[in-house]
Amino acid sequence: MQQNNNGSFMSFPKDLTFYGKEKDENVVLIVRSHWIIYIPYAGIALTVLLIPVLIQIVISGLAESTSFFLALFLSCLTISFSIVVYAFARWFYNVNIITDRRVIDIDFTSIVSHSMAEARLDKIEDVSHKQLGALGSIFDIGTVYIQTAGATAEIEFDNIPRPREVQDILYDLLESKQKGEI
Numbered sequence: 001m002q003q004n005n006n007g008s009f010m011s012f013p014k015d016l017t018f019y020g021k022e023k024d025e026n027v028v029l030i031v032r033s034h035w036i037i038y039i040p041y042a043g044i045a046l047t048v049l050l051i052p053v054l055i056q057i058v059i060s061g062l063a064e065s066t067s068f069f070l071a072l073f074l075s076c077l078t079i080s081f082s083i084v085v086y087a088f089a090r091w092f093y094n095v096n097i098i099t100d101r102r103v104i105d106i107d108f109t110s111i112v113s114h115s116m117a118e119a120r121l122d123k124i125e126d127v128s129h130k131q132l133g134a135l136g137s138i139f140d141i142g143t144v145y146i147q148t149a150g151a152t153a154e155i156e157f158d159n160i161p162r163p164r165e166v167q168d169i170l171y172d173l174l175e176s177k178q179k180g181e182i
Helices: 036-059 064-093 131-139 163-178
Strands: 009-011 027-032 095-099 102-110 113-120 124-130 139-148 153-159
Touching: 027 163, 036 064, 064 102, 095 163, 102 124, 102 153, 113 153, 124 163, 131 139, 139 163, 153 163
Parallel strands: none
Antiparallel strands: 009 027, 027 095, 095 102, 102 113, 124 139, 139 153
16 A cells, blocks of 8 residues: 555554544555645635625726725635635544544534544445546546445445545455454
8 A cells, every 4th residue: 555645645653543443453545636626716716806806997986995995805805714714624634544443524504514434344345446437547536336234325435535545445454354364
């Protein structure tokens, strides 16, 4: 396994704990969405910041109205900041955890809503991945699908970096589990 860990792909993180972590459970991998997925949010935030300047250029009479321009700028700044905070929260709180006992998928859908799915390693039946398009090929981004025998039929790790490596790690864990090594 490559050891070039970053915020989106962390193998064997030290001293990591999370709510519901079992005693003697070891975290093997933490995976979040690839950062490139959030570029549109940055583009929208920058565009919103440019609105006061564009209005200033188009409507020349606003040049004398400093209070209007300042109010518009502060409003756009607040909206841009909100977009950036929302994108960061989506990246930070949408997390996929692979341990030596189970797979956990936590999806943050809004400020007040989230969902969590988990599957024990012995319930996993199949693991596959899919990469689509040029973006997926260039940045090695894809989705890993985990078929289970449990109540949640399929767990998805969406838009993650190095999906083939994640699939290989899961297969290695499943093999070790079947041999009784873990």
